Amino acid sequence: MAQHTNPDRELFERGVLARLNGVDAGYGAETVLHHVDFEARAGEVALVSGPTAAGKTTLMHLLRLSLAPRAGRALLMGLDVRRARESARAKAKRRIGYVAENPVFVEHWSAFDNIALPLRMSGRKPTEYVDDVRELVNFVGLGEASADEPVETLSGAGRRRTAIARALAAKPDLILADDPTSGMSPSDGRRIVRLLAEMRRVGAGVIIASQDESLAECGPILRWRIDRGRVSPVDQDFEAEAAE
Numbered sequence: 001m002a003q004h005t006n007p008d009r010e011l012f013e014r015g016v017l018a019r020l021n022g023v024d025a026g027y028g029a030e031t032v033l034h035h036v037d038f039e040a041r042a043g044e045v046a047l048v049s050g051p052t053a054a055g056k057t058t059l060m061h062l063l064r065l066s067l068a069p070r071a072g073r074a075l076l077m078g079l080d081v082r083r084a085r086e087s088a089r090a091k092a093k094r095r096i097g098y099v100a101e102n103p104v105f106v107e108h109w110s111a112f113d114n115i116a117l118p119l120r121m122s123g124r125k126p127t128e129y130v131d132d133v134r135e136l137v138n139f140v141g142l143g144e145a146s147a148d149e150p151v152e153t154l155s156g157a158g159r160r161r162t163a164i165a166r167a168l169a170a171k172p173d174l175i176l177a178d179d180p181t182s183g184m185s186p187s188d189g190r191r192i193v194r195l196l197a198e199m200r201r202v203g204a205g206v207i208i209a210s211q212d213e214s215l216a217e218c219g220p221i222l223r224w225r226i227d228r229g230r231v232s233p234v235d236q237d238f239e240a241e242a243a244e
Contacts, residue, residue: 018042018174022036049223068081099176099180104153105162116130119169129169175199189212
């Protein structure tokens with residue numbers, strides 16, 4: 001008997017984490033994204049830049065499976081979003097790490113406990129994840145002393161590092177960061193972007209949305225431009241990547 005193959009799943013297994021073809025999306029009567037074509041792959045970092053109200057956050061919500069497309073085809077984590085069951089979408093969503101522009105925390109909890117929250121929710125015990133969380137604390141440069149402090153006492157950079165560590169806790173295949181350098185100094189912002197870009201080395205795909213086009217200078221980063229809900233690729237040279 002011939003075996004039936006799933007071409008969408010095969011694309012995912014070949015590293016295509018997201019592919020949008022002619023996608024429209026929005027809220028209520030308003031369409032924010034218009035006929036978007038976009039692709040993200042494992043091991044790549046993409047910067048989607050554009051002005052305020054260009055549609056960056058809407059694109060992030062679409063990619064993290066929190067907003068359904070109105071038209072076109074959205075393939076995410078091997079799923080045709082418009083056809084997939086809710087249970088399948090929920091499972092795929094757990095493979096996506098998201099850093100919001102204004103991250104929400106349990107403010108009186110320590111940074112450590114906020115980072116560990118996704119692991120607790122998955123049923124893991126503290127003895128099973130404590131070493132993993134400490135490793136994340138060191139990886140994002142938060143520092144163990146800061147990790148034990150309530151999030152409400154941390155600086156903006158400390159909160160951002162906590163949010164990134166939390167997004168990485170479940171070892172996602174796709175990492176989305178919505179304006180991760182907002183309110184930070186240029187030097188701190190670039191450190192954050194370089195930190196996110198490091199995840200390509202373990203095979204994750206990373207998509208960063210920002211108004212700051214210069215963040216593309218932080219490494220081998222694919223550039224996309226979004227304006228008035230329309231997305232287009234930006235030509236660039238990747239000789240720097242070959243020189244690494």
